[in-house]
Amino acid sequence: MSVSKNYNPSEIEDKWYRHWEESGYFHSTPDDRDAYSIVIPPPNVTGILHMGHMLNNTIQDILIRKARLDGKNACWVPGTDHASIATEAKVVRMLREKGIKKSDLTREEFLKHAWEWTEEYGGIILQQLRKLGASCDWERTAFTMDEVRSKSVIKVFVDLFNKGKLYRKKRIVNWDPEAKTVLSNEEVLYHEEQGHLYHVRYDLADGSGESVIIATTRPETILGDTAIAVHPKDERYVSLVGKRVIVPLIRREVPIIADEYVDREFGTGALKITPAHDPNDFEIGQKHALETIDIFHEDATLNEDAGMFVGMDRFAARKAVVEALEQAGLLVKVEEYTHSVGRSERTNAVVEPRLSLQWYVDMKSLAEPALKSVMEEDIRFVPPSYRNTYRHWMENIRDWCISRQLWWGHRIPAWYLGEEVFVAETAEEALRQAKDKTGNTSLTISDLKQEEDVLDTWFSSWLWPISVFDGFGADKTDIQYYYPTSVLVTGWDIIFLWVARMIMAGYEWMGDKPFQDVYFTGMVRDKKRRKMSKSLGNSPDALQLISDYGADGVRFGMLSCSPAGGDLLFDEKLPGQGRNFCNKMWNALKLIMMWTPSQEPVTEDVQAVNSLAIGWFESRKNEVFLRVQQQFEEYRLSEALMDLYSFIWNDFCSWYLEMIKPQYGTNTVERTTYETTIRFFEELMTVLHPFMPFVTEEIWHKLRPREAGDDCMKSSYPVIGSVDKTSIERFEQIKDIITKIRDLRNKNGIKQREPLALIAELTPSAEVLLMSRGVKETLIKRSALKEVTLSEQVPSHAIAFVSGTEKFYLISDQKIDTEGEKKRLEAELEYARGFVRSIEKKLSNERFVQNAPAPVVEKERKKLADGQERVRILTESIEQLNG
């Protein structure tokens, strides 16, 4: 078998993905194993893969692959979201480019275009997820507007209506004048923007010549003013309350009212009231029975009720009004002013508060069990700090406006007959209700008028964990097996939009939580901490990254520094590190593949080193695997990956393989050692597989001949054996000695390969160490030593050093830099003395000795003894150096 010089992901990744998919490894059907299920946060159907998706889906894939290796029946359901407003906005834009206006199309014609568009671009993102290695059960791919999901939505709407949890009401809503639809609070993004604060004079109607000056950022809404409000305790204005002023330009007479809501500090302390165009003004208007004058069309151009500038856009009207005020001499002053402006998440249009009739869900009763389950940790949030955020929102929950004035979405199943509304799954059923209600049996469907509005996208998403398993259908096999799902992986930014609502839906219709755990991912940002965005151009092309660094490299990069809930500062160095890691493992594979296992007996020296290496590595491996296991339980995935990275790179490649590597010029390795090494490598590949599925599968197959179906992806997670602490500690000391010898060679200008002799001061503990099987031989092999001996004699012409509490001498023919050595030893001595002092201080404190637990005191005593021993050795060495 020939092996390329470097690891080459592009050839390998497609091959294995195809193999896995064709072998049906991704598909799951209920059986007698434990289920482990995840539902994907459905990306927008017309979306393309970006960095956030890669992070999010890598994490899901890691969890699902790990569950598979653990022997669970793992099922990851993929799908897409119809993304009502986002998709409709895209389709409108696309049609406009073709010269077609939405307003010229019928609902049916528009939907035909939208479906065509969806079929053309829909699902691209699902193909891109395959490139990342996502092991989704593609046979279960769902879409929020396919038949099963649509039926679920309709059923739920009808059910809510029948339970009395739906209502229609006229309120001030967030209006997107570009998409011409209502938006939920969560779909409005607020940013500080530079604007102006206009001070405008309102003259009193009594002709007294008195006036009130108000400050406003939106002078165009003056045309809809129906009052002026001041604080009841504001002495400046108290005498004016009850009088009337003349609204500028349109010269309408309106009252001056008093209300505690008014902030005396803001502007002039007097507030103009426009009930139709501000939520607070609306409240005040209700309270004081003010007239409500809506001055805008649905696209935010002025209507006839404005009285002037009719047909003009609101921003043009603002200019026109300001000019007119100035000419009329009513504009007192204009200030620069920074204030918070809400824009539509999808169209970026400035949101207009608007009075309109919409459908709402009464959330109070839904929220109750959903809040409880999270607070009682029946659903576990990772990280847990999001529980507080969640609680705050749930305790102050507001009713959910679910109607949207769009066409792309689930049309609300409500039919009107005059003032009566009938909610039913079908028009026929609505008709039957209408007949019952009216007693008029001659009614036909054409007498009923179906609601024009569609439902908020999230009204289908909140059912996702239920609807993907057809939980509202007749066949309950899947839902009973896979529900509740094991974990939800999603960004914290949609905790209210989506997570909270799924929990509510879960309890309402399944009587149970939708998922056991919620893992919140952070945002992917650039290294300057800016959000990745198209407009900033700081977001790398996801697919380009995969082709540059390999999917494994990118996955490593996404995971290596992204704790749950924490932001990931993306830098191209990260996938580069992942790619290098693949290459490192690839080269380890190459090394092993050069070897031939040998039956011939090997020398005792070689055997001793091998045996030490295997014993240590076995224990160390168990230690690391155990920790990785715990890290999975706590969702500390970055840490698990980094531990494996360092274990494979340092322990396996730098120490283990270097120890058992045959001497230069030979390539035979004792058979048992060879086979054990293959087994070690195999286990490493299985444990690393969830993180880096492709490279591990490739190496798995190169390690030994495999029968069909013997794939890394389908292998079993290794059984974790016992950890021999002594073996690990002893090896740590060996490493310390070897490292110190290398350092001393560096410092004294002695070549790393020049053979030297090592003498250890004869003490009982040194004897135990050096007489242990393989220790001497390992030191000789890894430090290029001639020999290692124990002696009571202090050699002349030697470099002394301490490891633990043992004293060593390195014998060199070369001249020793005495001054340099002295400095080094003195620095070390000073450190050791400082150390001893700090422990002495602790132990001389009687209260410590009395109060601290015995093992802690014992440990301190040992530390002190060791430290004192080191001080002794170092002092002695310096004296020897002084001759």
Place this chain on the structure above:
RNA sequence: GGGUAAUUAGCUCAGUUGGUUUAGAGCGCUGCCUUGACAGGGCAGAGGUCACAGGUUCGAAUCCUGUAUUACCCA
């Protein structure tokens, strides 16, 4: 205005019910190493009074209070 979290090495972050020899990792940095699996590499090294001020404790990066700064969420 209300809330939540954060502040540890040049950068990004770990640090698990307070005790792991005087705090760890990755990247970056410095020096040495190149026909031997790997320069996408090897070996070694430097670098931190854990934001600040108090307190609790035998003992604090870890717990408490306050201050400062930052980020995010809600209004």
